[in-house]
Amino acid sequence: MRLVLDAMGGDFAPAETVAAAVKYARETNHTVLLVGDEAAVRQELEKHDTANLDLPIIHAADAVGMDEEPAMAVRRKKHNPMVVGMQLVKAGHADAFCSMGNTGAVLTAGHMVFRRIRGVHRAVLTIPFPNAQGLHVFGDVGANSDCRPEWLVQWAHMLAIYAKPVLGIEEPRVAFLANGEEMGKGNQLIKTAQVLMAQRNHLNYIGVVEPKEMMAGQADVVITDGFTGNILVKQSEAVANFIFQILKEEIMAQTRTKVGAALARPAFRAALERLTNREHSAGLLLGLNGLVTVGHGRSKREDIYYALHTTARLVEADVLEKTRNKIESLLHLTASRENVL
Amino acid sequence: MRLVLDAMGGDFAPAETVAAAVKYARETNHTVLLVGDEAAVRQELEKHDTANLDLPIIHAADAVGMDEEPAMAVRRKKHNPMVVGMQLVKAGHADAFCSMGNTGAVLTAGHMVFRRIRGVHRAVLTIPFPNAQGLHVFGDVGANSDCRPEWLVQWAHMLAIYAKPVLGIEEPRVAFLANGEEMGKGNQLIKTAQVLMAQRNHLNYIGVVEPKEMMAGQADVVITDGFTGNILVKQSEAVANFIFQILKEEIMAQTRTKVGAALARPAFRAALERLTNREHSAGLLLGLNGLVTVGHGRSKREDIYYALHTTARLVEADVLEKTRNKIESLLHLTASRENVL
The missing domain is CATH 3.40.718.10 (Isopropylmalate Dehydrogenase)
Incomplete structure (x- = not known):
């Protein structure tokens, strides 16, 4: 499995995001693509033993701050870690995207990059x-x-x-x-x-x-x-x-x-x-053509590590494809009922 | 001051309502009109020393149960303690009405008996x-x-x-x-x-x-x-x-x-x-031509005693008249602005 982690997302990034990715990769042998400022991410990675781990860094320097008006910032800063990370998923280089960043920014980037599943009225943000x-x-x-x-x-x-x-x-x-x-x-x-x-x-x-x-x-x-x-x-x-x-x-x-x-x-x-x-604190943005999970801005490494596990579980359960099929069948149901009426 | 208490309102009525009224009347020397099933209320009153207290019983037997559909029950049972109690206030026999009964029933009875203050869009239920x-x-x-x-x-x-x-x-x-x-x-x-x-x-x-x-x-x-x-x-x-x-x-x-x-x-x-x-647990139904306070159904005597104090404070502060004046001045403001436009 290949997951993208927004290395710059959350109050304690990139130190805690990188630490979480190392722990997760060590345990699962999954690939975690770290998207963010290359120098900053590399500096954090060097603090850990990453032998035999697949943790590529994808450079994306236009950080979205927690205090910026998120929709505006994401649209203006096309080379921000959220948009770049989601594009990796969209292009098939990874299975899902995970961020502890500003939820509004994730929402905007998610809609920009993935667009809604055909037939979905609106994407929904859900948490356990x-x-x-x-x-x-x-x-x-x-x-x-x-x-x-x-x-x-x-x-x-x-x-x-x-x-x-x-x-x-x-x-x-x-x-x-x-x-x-x-x-x-x-x-x-x-x-x-x-x-x-x-x-x-x-x-x-x-x-x-x-x-x-x-x-x-x-x-x-x-x-x-x-x-x-x-x-x-x-x-x-x-x-x-x-x-x-x-x-x-x-x-x-x-x-x-x-x-x-x-x-x-x-x-x-x-x-x-x-x-x-x-x-079980990571939420899911459901209804887009891509799996996007969102954690709390205050997340520390342990939380982010669990968020990556949650993301992997949703990939394994094929939630995205099952959602597409469900929407498809609901549309057929509505269409056939309308034909009857 | 003269307050009406819905003697049958709440999970522990009339035992707790009557006990609260006795305690409150002893302390304040105010009159508390107890509206409810006369026999049941009298039986409770006899358990207390009520010498020199003004605690008249007003008979109203059509009790509204906590599990009845409140609006229906109040409309069907015209001789219920809420409607009868509020009518006492409306007729000038008391200053305010207080109940621990079903909030929906209080809302319906309040609108039926008092109607809204002229210019008030909707009455509002508010709590500290x-x-x-x-x-x-x-x-x-x-x-x-x-x-x-x-x-x-x-x-x-x-x-x-x-x-x-x-x-x-x-x-x-x-x-x-x-x-x-x-x-x-x-x-x-x-x-x-x-x-x-x-x-x-x-x-x-x-x-x-x-x-x-x-x-x-x-x-x-x-x-x-x-x-x-x-x-x-x-x-x-x-x-x-x-x-x-x-x-x-x-x-x-x-x-x-x-x-x-x-x-x-x-x-x-x-x-x-x-x-x-x-x-400070009693709420107020604000916007009607009468002061109506509402407490929690689970209230015990101490809570109801405080609810009566809250009710008295709102009477003393002349909240009803001040609300009427405020609405009046807002209406004038709107009218004059519309004239200008």
């Missing part, structure tokens, strides 16, 4: 999300702020394909996110999506879930618009940080609680590990 | 929400699933009035919730609301905040649509429960962490107190 039972996949988490109901229905089918290799299950339970658990709940978008879904349902579709049920793990695939999804993910992070901050303040207020917390530290660590969900 | 600095007020949290930008702009003005007595500040910082902190971020609704807001701005308007900034306490008033707001509040609760559940599981896994957690227990308790925000 922790719940009380383990994980579910959740999207859209930010690719589309304003959505149409038929997009959500298509994403339900697409995310069900993605959920299988990520969650390791055969018949994922698919639901829409709503502000109540009863059928018919939701805003107009979700209400209409429910009606459309009831019409063409080859999925294990279970209706709507509200956040409590989602966090209880009652669905394997949860679909919402990219505005709500993005805010939900950010609010979840913010609430988690808020709770740990408050706990810390209260713990530091007394000697007794300080001593207690020191003893309980392994439990705090283990809980944080489960929440940060490091092994 | 905890953040790292203390509290902000947040709405809409569920009255309107599909919104128009001009509603959000009006709510910004209305919630700024409400924020003053609740937060005890004079010039609340007002923001829209968005999926990014930059000006122009958001879905079409939030983008248009930002443009409208920039046109007629007599507020301390600071633009958009994303969840991280909201939870850091960077705004005193945060406005969103009722679908996003409802889901955000529910997700915050679900994440908090999830974190405490995970922590508990990890703590119970080892003797060392069990001992540590026992010592640290006061810190956990104090943190939970801050999160549950008991003293």
Whole structure:
């Protein structure tokens, strides 16, 4: 397998991206193409033992900063690592592209280079999300702020394909996110999506879930618009940080609680590990003619190493081809129904 | 002051509602009109010392269950405690109405009995929400699933009035919730609301905040649509429960962490107190010709007692009349601008 890693993507690039690539290549014997500033990447590579590893550097110097307006920057800087890296995949030199860089920039570059799969309304950004039972996949988490109901229905089918290799299950339970658990709940978008879904349902579709049920793990695939999804993910992070901050303040207020917390530290660590969900934190931009995975800007080498593993698993599961086939069959279904009408 | 309490509202009514009313009346010497099933309420009252307290019972037997379709139930059961209680306020027999019952039922009854203030596009449900600095007020949290930008702009003005007595500040910082902190971020609704807001701005308007900034306490008033707001509040609760559940599981896994957690227990308790925000948990249905406050269905006597205090504070601050005046002045502003154009 050959994966492209955006060596310049994320807050700790290229040191952490290169370190992750070395670790991953050593373990898997896969090729990792490192795209970025050649001198900077080479300097990092020299810090590691890379004997017998296939880690070619592809020079692309026009870096997109985390603070640049991403769409503009990517369009202006044609020789940036994202565009160059994706072109390698498009030309058949690699199987997938992985980045910890600005999500908006990845979205723009992905659309520019790969374009959408024929019949896909919009590409969707999806991530694995922790719940009380383990994980579910959740999207859209930010690719589309304003959505149409038929997009959500298509994403339900697409995310069900993605959920299988990520969650390791055969018949994922698919639901829409709503502000109540009863059928018919939701805003107009979700209400209409429910009606459309009831019409063409080859999925294990279970209706709507509200956040409590989602966090209880009652669905394997949860679909919402990219505005709500993005805010939900950010609010979840913010609430988690808020709770740990408050706990810390209260713990530091007394000697007794300080001593207690020191003893309980392994439990705090283990809980944080489960929440940060490091092994399954990379998201997927689904619906383009190329596999594009996206990690958090704050990712360290361990996270990036896992992101590469996630990317490889999606290649192995042939998610891209299966998505194309599913969309094709949905189009045929719609066409034949329209012929009947 | 005279407050109406829906004696049958919430999971623990009438025992907890009556106990709260007794405690509140004893402390304030205010009148609390208890609306509900007379026999049941009297039975609860007899368990308390009510000497010198003014706690009249108003019989209204058609209870709305927590599991009934609320709008239907309220319309069908005209003699339910919500409608009867609000009519007492409307007729001038009391200053405000407070309920721990089904929020949808309160919304329907509120609109039926009070109707909207002239010029108000839609009533908005708002609550105080905890953040790292203390509290902000947040709405809409569920009255309107599909919104128009001009509603959000009006709510910004209305919630700024409400924020003053609740937060005890004079010039609340007002923001829209968005999926990014930059000006122009958001879905079409939030983008248009930002443009409208920039046109007629007599507020301390600071633009958009994303969840991280909201939870850091960077705004005193945060406005969103009722679908996003409802889901955000529910997700915050679900994440908090999830974190405490995970922590508990990890703590119970080892003797060392069990001992540590026992010592640290006061810190956990104090943190939970801050999160549950008991003293400021009652929400307000704002925009109707009557003051209607709503508490959580799970409220116990202490919560309901605080909800009555919140209600009284809003009466004292004359939030209803100030809202009417603000809407009136906004209407004049719009009218005069239209004349100019």
